[in-house]
Amino acid sequence: MIRRRAILAAPALLPGLASAQPAWPQRPVRVIVPYASGGGTDILARAIGDAMRPHMSQPIVIENRAGASGVIGSEVVVRSEPDGHTLMAVVSAHVMNKHVLPSLPFDPVRDVSPVAMLTRSTMVLAASHSLPFNDIRGLAAFARANPTRLSTGSTESLSQFIGQEMARRIGAEIPDVQYRAGSQLMTDIVAGHLPLGWTSSASAMPFMAGGRAKIIAVSTATRTPFFPDVPTMQEQGIPDFDLPGWVALLGPAGIPAPIMARIGGLLRTAYDDPALRARFTSMGIEPDLRAPPATLAAMQREDALWAAAAAAGRLTKA
Numbered sequence: 001m002i003r004r005r006a007i008l009a010a011p012a013l014l015p016g017l018a019s020a021q022p023a024w025p026q027r028p029v030r031v032i033v034p035y036a037s038g039g040g041t042d043i044l045a046r047a048i049g050d051a052m053r054p055h056m057s058q059p060i061v062i063e064n065r066a067g068a069s070g071v072i073g074s075e076v077v078v079r080s081e082p083d084g085h086t087l088m089a090v091v092s093a094h095v096m097n098k099h100v101l102p103s104l105p106f107d108p109v110r111d112v113s114p115v116a117m118l119t120r121s122t123m124v125l126a127a128s129h130s131l132p133f134n135d136i137r138g139l140a141a142f143a144r145a146n147p148t149r150l151s152t153g154s155t156e157s158l159s160q161f162i163g164q165e166m167a168r169r170i171g172a173e174i175p176d177v178q179y180r181a182g183s184q185l186m187t188d189i190v191a192g193h194l195p196l197g198w199t200s201s202a203s204a205m206p207f208m209a210g211g212r213a214k215i216i217a218v219s220t221a222t223r224t225p226f227f228p229d230v231p232t233m234q235e236q237g238i239p240d241f242d243l244p245g246w247v248a249l250l251g252p253a254g255i256p257a258p259i260m261a262r263i264g265g266l267l268r269t270a271y272d273d274p275a276l277r278a279r280f281t282s283m284g285i286e287p288d289l290r291a292p293p294a295t296l297a298a299m300q301r302e303d304a305l306w307a308a309a310a311a312a313g314r315l316t317k318a
Contacts, residue, residue, distance in 0.1 A: 024084050024259045025058040031249070032088045034073025037064045039181075040202055040283075041247055044119060045089040047279045051270035069097055069157070071104060078106040082254035084263060087115060092246045095299050096157050099306040100315050109299050113255040114248065116267050117290035117298060119280075121245030122201045123162055123219035124227060125152075126189050129211055131196075136170065136217055136236040139196075143172035151175045153185040153197030160316060161309065162198045162219050162243050168314070169238050176316075189213050200245060201226045202284030219243045226284050246288065248295055260292055 031049060033042045042064060049060045065073030070090060080086035094108050133139050143150050152167070152174050154160035160176050167174040177194060179185040182203025188194035190212040201224050207213050215230045221242040223232060233241035249267075270276055271289050280287050290298070309315045 024262050025056065027085055028059040028061050029056070029084070030061050030063055030086050032063050032065050032073045032077050032086070034065050034067075034070040034088060034090060036066045040121075040200065041089055041091055043283065044247055044285060047276060047283070048118065048267070048270055051273045051276040052266050055266055055269055069101060070094055071097060071101070074108070075105050077250070078111050078252050080252050082113065082252045082256075084251060084255050084259040087249055087251045087263075089118065089247055089249055091121070091156075091158075092244070092248075092302060093157050094248075094250075095302045096161075096306050096315075098303065099310040100157050109296075109303050111253050113251040113253055113260065114292045114295035114299060115251055115255070115260055115263055116249045116292065117288055117295040118247045118249055118267075120220070120286045120288040121247065122224035122226070122286060123159060123198050123243065123245055124201050124204050124215045124224070124230065125166070125196060125198055125217040125219075126186060126204050126207075126213050127196050127216050128189050128192055128194070129214055130192060134214065134216055135231070136166075136233065136238065139216065140170035140172060143167075143170065143174055147173060150195050151177050153177045153179050153188065153194050153199070155179050155182050155185060155199060155203075157316070158243070158245055159198040161314070163196075164316075165241075165243070165309075165314065166198075166233070166238070169241065186213065200284070201286075205284045224286065226286075246298065248299070264291060 031045055033045050035041050045062050049062050053060055065076060070093065074088055074090060074094060077086050077088040098104055098108050133142050152163040154163050154176055163176055182199040185197040185199050186204060186207040189197055190207050204215060205226060215227050217233050217236060218224050218230055219233060221232060221234060223230065267289060271287060306315065
């Protein structure tokens, strides 16, 4: 296990500390995206980087280091110096990996600095337009009456868990079918090769024109602005169902508080940019900028959730 680096006290606790901290940034800032180039997180990181660059004295460089469900690129950041010059943009599976992978070379919560939450990713249940139901009640009845007719697609551990948790909560057996990307999953739903699939709203949006598919539920406690007429699972009688995806900006443990605050200020400035807000809308992204304490709280909540799910045998081990 990697030893946690001591987090420096805030300026309010040590007078004069702020002036003792080196200026940031002193060199280009690397933001590692531990997933494939061209994916949703990569596109998001580059959009935010573009909005931050005009306000920075040094370049911000987005670097893809994919592999091992995000572990390879994340380990590079965890082992880097905690000076704010090496960060990473990760999805919520970063926390879940601890409970689905056989081993990790770091703890995804304790060995990082939670710089900021960036976005919320509402997961949506897409369905083939040919299916004879339009809500969860109808889905449950159909699944029980036709136990071999349904399967649900997923693209990673979170969407797989959501699909299997939904099946468990409605009392049905619905096998999981794994896909490499949300676009492939949606293509098969539109073509009628896959009945159902949980994917991000951003992945689903391009396929909704002309009634080629339908969205019958969202995974979060509140509706998404991109499908405002689609009710949540909770609204459809599944209590306490709240499983959002997210993207967060993290760094190695021990980044000094003044540097964390500086990065947070730059992010707030970037998020106020109308051009960035327009890009978010066009990409189907829900901005959800949160400070380090709120980001850490969200990660800790999910760590406890996945630990309980793993103990109950409801997580599929890799």
